[in-house]
Amino acid sequence: MATKLGVKKREFLLDGCAIPAHPLALTAEKKLNEKYQQALTRYYMDAGAGGIAIGVHSTQFEIRDPKYNLYKPVLELASETIDQKGLNRPFLKIAGVCGDINQAVAEAKIACDLHYDLVLLSMGGLGNLTEKQLLDRTREVAKIIPVFGFYLQPAAGGRILSFDFWKQFSEITNVLAIKTAPFNRYQTLDVVRAVCSSSRKDKIAIYTGNDDNIVIDLFTKYRFNINGRMVEKQIVGGLLGHWAIWTKKAVELYDAIKIQRKNEENFDPAWLTTNIQVTDTNAAFFDPQNQYKGCISGIHEVLKRHGLMENILCLSDQECLSNGQSEEIDRVYKMYPQLNDDLFVKENLEKWLK
Numbered sequence: 001m002a003t004k005l006g007v008k009k010r011e012f013l014l015d016g017c018a019i020p021a022h023p024l025a026l027t028a029e030k031k032l033n034e035k036y037q038q039a040l041t042r043y044y045m046d047a048g049a050g051g052i053a054i055g056v057h058s059t060q061f062e063i064r065d066p067k068y069n070l071y072k073p074v075l076e077l078a079s080e081t082i083d084q085k086g087l088n089r090p091f092l093k094i095a096g097v098c099g100d101i102n103q104a105v106a107e108a109k110i111a112c113d114l115h116y117d118l119v120l121l122s123m124g125g126l127g128n129l130t131e132k133q134l135l136d137r138t139r140e141v142a143k144i145i146p147v148f149g150f151y152l153q154p155a156a157g158g159r160i161l162s163f164d165f166w167k168q169f170s171e172i173t174n175v176l177a178i179k180t181a182p183f184n185r186y187q188t189l190d191v192v193r194a195v196c197s198s199s200r201k202d203k204i205a206i207y208t209g210n211d212d213n214i215v216i217d218l219f220t221k222y223r224f225n226i227n228g229r230m231v232e233k234q235i236v237g238g239l240l241g242h243w244a245i246w247t248k249k250a251v252e253l254y255d256a257i258k259i260q261r262k263n264e265e266n267f268d269p270a271w272l273t274t275n276i277q278v279t280d281t282n283a284a285f286f287d288p289q290n291q292y293k294g295c296i297s298g299i300h301e302v303l304k305r306h307g308l309m310e311n312i313l314c315l316s317d318q319e320c321l322s323n324g325q326s327e328e329i330d331r332v333y334k335m336y337p338q339l340n341d342d343l344f345v346k347e348n349l350e351k352w353l354k
Helices: 007-015 034-046 071-085 101-113 131-142 163-170 185-196 214-219 247-261 270-286 295-306 325-335 342-352
Strands: 018-020 051-054 092-097 118-121 147-152 175-181 205-208 221-226 229-240
Touching: 007 092, 007 175, 018 247, 034 071, 034 247, 034 342, 051 071, 071 092, 071 101, 092 101, 101 118, 101 131, 118 131, 118 175, 131 147, 131 163, 147 185, 163 175, 163 185, 175 185, 185 205, 185 221, 185 229, 205 214, 214 229, 214 247, 214 270, 229 247, 247 270, 270 295, 270 325, 295 325, 295 342
Parallel strands: 018 051, 018 229, 051 092, 092 118, 118 147, 147 175, 175 205, 205 229
Antiparallel strands: 221 229
């Protein structure tokens, strides 16, 4: 029987929150650096994040490689670190799940055993499967643990999925949220319209993963005439690799957006400028001019500057900063000082590293 999300956490998920995608801290020998890995988890909790997603792209898919065998240890360490903190507020534990149906089911069972709340179900690398097979895979995972769907952009290994796919996806019991990250307004529109057209429209939260349009997505309310009835859907939160850095300021920004959303009649156009500033910082971190080659290393570079990582190493030698990327990070640091977390991290780093 599938595990269910408790009422408080379900309401919290539906109301929206800021969820960073958790990176992987390594030693110089490319072993799990438990001290710094725990420090990162503590950073996200103290920064006010609404949860973490781990075992996802930012954590590096190579953790599943038998040569490293880090998937379960990484999830287990994060879960234990969160439990040790004893937060008196909701905090969502989300585990990344990928691969064919057998792998996805096996990973979902690991996440369930480690007391995760949901799994972020990636459909990357499954171009050989039909949409029906992807739906069957989702149903099997949803029998084990609540599902956070994920529309992965084609540039990062995803694929275009139809409106009908997302409508059937939304009808699956135990699908509670969907992250839209196709970096494409048309495809984001397909997902939200599909959810609004489903019988479970009020039971599914929409989160943005569109790193090029974070602030505007968080303000966007979709409205459709579905069979003569007006249906609205707000993008309520975000699950973002971008929020793995400068997290406290990101949470503060998100909280301010939620306040502004309640005051639609007095919308401040300055938010449009903020949106572009955030997008500009994301370009430095995620390296889109080089097809995102340096996206994980860019996150690591900022965390290393904070002292939250000892190095920027990844399990794959192919993952590294692009030429000029460090200088781009220098530029956005100088250009948008109001967005960085340096002081907060400096004040708390010693505590997190204990």
